[in-house]
Amino acid sequence: MSKSIPLSLFQKFLVFQQSLPSFLIRVGIDQVEVIGHDPQRASFHVLEAELRKIAATDGAHLIQTPDGKVYKVQTLEEDEGCGVWIGATVTWEHHDTFLWPLWVSTANNMGSMCGNHAFRLLAEQLEVDVQTCGWRAVMDFADGEDRSLLENTLRKLFSGESKREDLELRYVHGEHHRWFRHLLWTKGDVLHGILVETTGFQSELRRNERRLRQLLDFIPVGVFETDLNGRGKYANQAWSKLTGLPVEAQYGMGWKDAIYKEDREKVAAEFMKCTRDLSMFEMCFRYLTAHNEPVLMSVRAMPRSNDITGELEDWVGTVQSVSEDLLRQAEVKSNLKIQLMATVSHEIRTPLNGLIGILHTFPSTETLNDDQQETLTIVNDCSNQLMAIVNDFLDFSKLDVGQLKLLMEPVNIRLALQGIERVFLPQCQERGLEFLLEISDNVPVAITTDPVRLRQIILNLVSNAVKFSDTGQIHITVWREQEGTLNNGSFQLHFSVRDTGIGIQKSQLEALFKPFSQVDSSANRRAGGTGLGLVICKNLVGLFQGSISMESEVGRGTCMSFYIVTREVPWAFPNPATITIDPASQSHDTGMVRPESILIVEDNLVNQKYLARLLVRFGFHRIDYASDGKEGVDKVLARPADDEYSLILMDLQMPRLDGYRASQIILTHKPYVSIVCITGDTYQGIQDKCLAIGIREFLLKPFVPTDLQRILSALLPPP
Numbered sequence: 001m002s003k004s005i006p007l008s009l010f011q012k013f014l015v016f017q018q019s020l021p022s023f024l025i026r027v028g029i030d031q032v033e034v035i036g037h038d039p040q041r042a043s044f045h046v047l048e049a050e051l052r053k054i055a056a057t058d059g060a061h062l063i064q065t066p067d068g069k070v071y072k073v074q075t076l077e078e079d080e081g082c083g084v085w086i087g088a089t090v091t092w093e094h095h096d097t098f099l100w101p102l103w104v105s106t107a108n109n110m111g112s113m114c115g116n117h118a119f120r121l122l123a124e125q126l127e128v129d130v131q132t133c134g135w136r137a138v139m140d141f142a143d144g145e146d147r148s149l150l151e152n153t154l155r156k157l158f159s160g161e162s163k164r165e166d167l168e169l170r171y172v173h174g175e176h177h178r179w180f181r182h183l184l185w186t187k188g189d190v191l192h193g194i195l196v197e198t199t200g201f202q203s204e205l206r207r208n209e210r211r212l213r214q215l216l217d218f219i220p221v222g223v224f225e226t227d228l229n230g231r232g233k234y235a236n237q238a239w240s241k242l243t244g245l246p247v248e249a250q251y252g253m254g255w256k257d258a259i260y261k262e263d264r265e266k267v268a269a270e271f272m273k274c275t276r277d278l279s280m281f282e283m284c285f286r287y288l289t290a291h292n293e294p295v296l297m298s299v300r301a302m303p304r305s306n307d308i309t310g311e312l313e314d315w316v317g318t319v320q321s322v323s324e325d326l327l328r329q330a331e332v333k334s335n336l337k338i339q340l341m342a343t344v345s346h347e348i349r350t351p352l353n354g355l356i357g358i359l360h361t362f363p364s365t366e367t368l369n370d371d372q373q374e375t376l377t378i379v380n381d382c383s384n385q386l387m388a389i390v391n392d393f394l395d396f397s398k399l400d401v402g403q404l405k406l407l408m409e410p411v412n413i414r415l416a417l418q419g420i421e422r423v424f425l426p427q428c429q430e431r432g433l434e435f436l437l438e439i440s441d442n443v444p445v446a447i448t449t450d451p452v453r454l455r456q457i458i459l460n461l462v463s464n465a466v467k468f469s470d471t472g473q474i475h476i477t478v479w480r481e482q483e484g485t486l487n488n489g490s491f492q493l494h495f496s497v498r499d500t501g502i503g504i505q506k507s508q509l510e511a512l513f514k515p516f517s518q519v520d521s522s523a524n525r526r527a528g529g530t531g532l533g534l535v536i537c538k539n540l541v542g543l544f545q546g547s548i549s550m551e552s553e554v555g556r557g558t559c560m561s562f563y564i565v566t567r568e569v570p571w572a573f574p575n576p577a578t579i580t581i582d583p584a585s586q587s588h589d590t591g592m593v594r595p596e597s598i599l600i601v602e603d604n605l606v607n608q609k610y611l612a613r614l615l616v617r618f619g620f621h622r623i624d625y626a627s628d629g630k631e632g633v634d635k636v637l638a639r640p641a642d643d644e645y646s647l648i649l650m651d652l653q654m655p656r657l658d659g660y661r662a663s664q665i666i667l668t669h670k671p672y673v674s675i676v677c678i679t680g681d682t683y684q685g686i687q688d689k690c691l692a693i694g695i696r697e698f699l700l701k702p703f704v705p706t707d708l709q710r711i712l713s714a715l716l717p718p719p
Contacts, residue, residue, distance in 0.1 A: 024085060024086070024087060025073070027083050029083060054086065062091065062114045073086050074086065091190050104190055142169050142170065142172075143171065146169040158191070165183075166181070166184075219236070221319070222241075222318060223318055228313070228314060238319075243295060259288070263285040281302070297321060298321075304316055350604050350607060355379075410569045411449050413447050416451060416454075417476070432471065440480060443480050448566060449544070456536075457541060465498075468558070469501035469502075475496075478493070478495050479493075491565070493564050499558055503553050503558055541563075545565040594622075596622065598622065601650045602625075603628055611708075629650075630656045632648070636648065636670065637669060650676065671694060676696060676698070677695045680701040697711045
């Protein structure tokens with residue numbers, strides 16, 4: 001070497017080499033001189049032309065020697081007009097035997113890129129000249145949608161924002177794509193990369209998810225996602241705009257905290273019910289915006305199950321704003337629907353009450369010939385079937401508008417179940433079926449429940465089991481959940497009804513819990529019905545905070561299972577449901593003459609005669625009549641004080657003056673008078689309204705003699 005190394009150059013070289021095997025190169029006018037101890041430094045002499053190009057530029061470059069090593073070279077300073085000093089340091093010491101494509105590039109020079117043998121082969125396959133294009137070729141060759149992703153990734157690496165990245169990209173190869181996973185990292189100002197060819201499955205999933213998120217952010221409807229416990233996992237931008245809350249408020253339990261305080265309890269109750277039933281959540285309630293202002297929203301959500309296991313995974317739903325006017329219109333429509341069903345209920349039940357009632361008061365059948373007896377039996381069966389259909393439709397309509405409420409009271413559950421056994425035992429014996437009732441020892445004597453609705457569920461399920469079973473047995477099992485109690489001492493009481501009937505295909509089970517659904521086969525059509533029985537049972541079980549399920553196998557039978565949430569209560573008195581009436585009193589005059597006078601206020605002549613016949617049978621012969629509410633009020637007010645009516649049987653829907661208003665007037669003047677409301681309206685709101693003004697009892701059309709006798713015994717006990 002013709003001269004010593006300047007101190008300033010030596011200092012720059014120390015910074016440049018970063019403790020790596022390095023040496024200096026002086027590119028002079030006539031020759032290239034390598035200073036250092038690298039045994040391969042002679043390789044640089046064959047790269048003289050490339051070194052002279054580098055000497056004429058600034059910044060770092062990469063060159064690859066014939067032995068496969070990659071060096072970073074960079075102009076350090078000029079040699080007083082005699083040449084240029086260049087530093088060279090080993091960047092990549094891996095050999096070409098490495099199977100995966102590896103490459104290196106400098107951050108400040110788009111045209112400087114080197115790779116191992118595998119990388120060069122890949123570049124040849126893709127027809128890319130990386131020697132001239134550098135890593136920019138990789139970006140240009142990437143699929144258009146991935147190009148921006150790669151560009152942003154390289155920007156973060158070059159800027160020092162990130163030191164390591166892992167991403168999957170598509171490269172265009174003719175008319176096809178090839179997927180490569182990129183492992184990228186920086187070391188100093190040099191970028192390193194490893195390419196691994198993949199199937200691209202995970203990237204396609206992420207790509208589709210990214211597209212879906214973009215689409216969801218574009219639509220004007222709020223979209224959200226929660227886990228099974230209601231913890232928010234996702235919300236789109238529209239959700240934020242509609243509620244006035246940041247998207248972050250949806251995550252965790254933030255969305256619940258944002259619900260208007262007065263609406264939280266009913267929202268939580270409905271969400272729990274839908275979770276139990278795996279049913280659609282639909283509700284209008286108010287959110288509190290970031291400015292603490294209530295905003296009315298319509299929210300719909302559905303449970304989403306795992307495609308493989310079928311288990312419930314999470315909830316997805318939508319949010320839309322609702323104007324107060326639209327909400328009022330919906331309430332008006334709901335009220336009109338309730339009024340319509342109340343009217344229909346009354347108008348259907350009133351003639352049915354007359355038909356069924358007259359049959360109950362028919363004289364002894366001993367005087368009838370065979371044809372007359374058969375005719376009477378047919379009329380009675382048809383009226384009972386018609387009544388069952390009417391009840392199904394009315395119950396379904398009440399459930400649909402949320403008007404069916406449970407009336408909880410203490411019930412001796414064991415006696416109630418034995419009563420059901422007495423109902424079906426004769427039918428089973430007639431059909432040659434064995435009837436089994438098995439009550440576990442851990443079932444308490446008494447629970448708090450709605451005995452009418454619980455009985456309705458069990459009767460429906462057992463009735464289906466009997467209908468579809470020709471041989472074998474009907475087995476009812478009742479047991480208490482063993483895993484302890486719920487809040488406030490509540491527990492789950494389980495019921496199952498198993499039969500050995502015709503069974504149902506698994507593909508048809510879910511449809512049976514939908515309105516008006518029946519399995520379309522001749523064996524099932526024989527049972528008739530509306531197809532609403534199981535739907536009603538499912539909704540009633542939901543009111544009990546329970547759940548219902550069904551298992552079946554064709555030719556083997558069906559098992560219906562459900563549970564209710566209840567509490568144990570002490571029991572020290574007879575169950576009213578088990579009190580029996582002397583059968584003789586249902587068809588013969590008691591022979592007793594009661595002194596009390598009773599007023600029948602009823603616009604239907606058939607029902608007047610039915611009530612009168614029953615009253616006479618029970619010993620009440622002092623009977624007066626009124627054909628509407630106005631006439632009834634006039635008769636009550638004109639009655640002398642020493643001969644008041646002991647009881648008034650008041651129909652609710654009548655011309656001129658309805659029963660509710662007539663009762664209100666009567667009780668205002670004579671609050672001590674006992675009034676029994678007779679109605680075909682089964683809606684709970686009407687009953688609550690009547691009880692509030694002092695009406696003592698309800699008699700729901702159609703009724704049987706024992707229904708009236710029970711009320712008479714309570715209000716006018718025998719002397």
